[in-house]
Amino acid sequence: MLNVKDLNFSYKKTPVLKDLSFKVEQGENLAIIGESGSGKSTLLKVLYGEYDLNFGNIHWKDIEVLGPKYNLIVGYEFMKYVAQEFDLMPFISVEENIGAFLSNFFPKEKKERTAELLEVVELTSFAKTKVKTLSGGQKQRVALARALAKQPEIILLDEPFSHIDNFKKQSLRRNIYKYLKDKNVTCIVATHDKDDVLGFADQLILLNNNTIEAYNTPQALYKNPNTPLIASFFGEFNVINNEIIYAHQLKVVDESKLKATVIRSYFKGNYYLVEADLDGENVFFINDQQFKKNEIIYLKIIE
Numbered sequence: 001m002l003n004v005k006d007l008n009f010s011y012k013k014t015p016v017l018k019d020l021s022f023k024v025e026q027g028e029n030l031a032i033i034g035e036s037g038s039g040k041s042t043l044l045k046v047l048y049g050e051y052d053l054n055f056g057n058i059h060w061k062d063i064e065v066l067g068p069k070y071n072l073i074v075g076y077e078f079m080k081y082v083a084q085e086f087d088l089m090p091f092i093s094v095e096e097n098i099g100a101f102l103s104n105f106f107p108k109e110k111k112e113r114t115a116e117l118l119e120v121v122e123l124t125s126f127a128k129t130k131v132k133t134l135s136g137g138q139k140q141r142v143a144l145a146r147a148l149a150k151q152p153e154i155i156l157l158d159e160p161f162s163h164i165d166n167f168k169k170q171s172l173r174r175n176i177y178k179y180l181k182d183k184n185v186t187c188i189v190a191t192h193d194k195d196d197v198l199g200f201a202d203q204l205i206l207l208n209n210n211t212i213e214a215y216n217t218p219q220a221l222y223k224n225p226n227t228p229l230i231a232s233f234f235g236e237f238n239v240i241n242n243e244i245i246y247a248h249q250l251k252v253v254d255e256s257k258l259k260a261t262v263i264r265s266y267f268k269g270n271y272y273l274v275e276a277d278l279d280g281e282n283v284f285f286i287n288d289q290q291f292k293k294n295e296i297i298y299l300k301i302i303e
């Protein structure tokens with residue numbers, strides 16, 4: 001288990017992380033979300049032992065994770081970290097990059113393991129390609145495979161699919177998270193993307209104002225988003241009579257007290273997101289068909 005207790009960290013004088021405490025079980029997936037600059041990357045770096053804490057402690061099982069003041073070389077064998085900038089070897093091939101840290105004493109195992117990882121990140125056909133000629137998204141996939149090569153017990157991922165196009169993203173995400181679950185690897189992922197969280201994360205931490213604003217399962221936070229910031233992560237929402245109402249919780253009916261005037265309909269694929277004026281406030285709701293500008297509609301809040 002990863003046990004983080006009263007973690008406090010600042011780069012200089014301004015605190016970036018204040019009084020953070022949380023636990024992650026072996027094999028669990030924890031997602032860290034928060035606005036840009038809220039400290040997600042910093043938290044991953046601190047967990048990796050890249051910086052010394054001002055206060056608090058981090059333990060993986062019985063081992064205390066310590067910073068550069070105590071460790072000549074940053075990092076631990078049991079932990080891998082995939083940063084936003086990938087640190088690859090550009091002049092050798094994809095498979096050589098992945099196999100770089102695998103033992104040459106077991107050539108058969110090394111070959112099998114490299115092939116397995118190439119498949120997980122869907123780069124089998126690029127095995128012999130030199131990394132410097134790859135696209136940003138392909139490099140990101142090599143970095144992921146490389147981090148997994150030595151079977152870490154815990155992996156820290158910073159925006160792991162940020163460079164990967166929408167065509168590949170869904171299947172790659174499923175592959176990686178399934179692989180981590182199958183191998184019982186603990187995963188902490190910093191992300192902006194709700195698709196990285198829903199369906200994969202066991203726990204969710206929202207960082208705001210240097211501290212943990214919410215910490216629960218994604219299901220619980222989705223059902224009871226206590227603050228607009230939490231709701232905004234899950235999608236379009238409204239505040240009506242001081243309550244947070246998601247766009248899909250507003251339905252068009254023949255008659256109701258909530259009379260609104262349509263401003264615009266946004267095409268979203270299998271539905272339209274409609275923006276309307278309700279008593280001088282903009283509200284958003286979801287509908288199968290689009291509405292015309294200035295059309296009068298009636299809305300009802302559903303559960």
Ligand SMILES: Nc1ncnc2c1ncn2[C@@H]1O[C@H](COP(=O)(O)OP(=O)(O)OP(=O)(O)O)[C@@H](O)[C@H]1O
Pocket residue numbers: 011012016034035036037038039040041042043
């Ligand atoms: N090396 C550094 N030295 C000083 N301040 C830093 C350093 N790195 C980050 N910061 C500051 O720490 C705060 C948190 O930054 P961090 O990169 O952790 O946020 P983030 O949530 O990961 O942002 P993003 O989502 O944009 O990647 C920011 O105010 C940033 O300016």
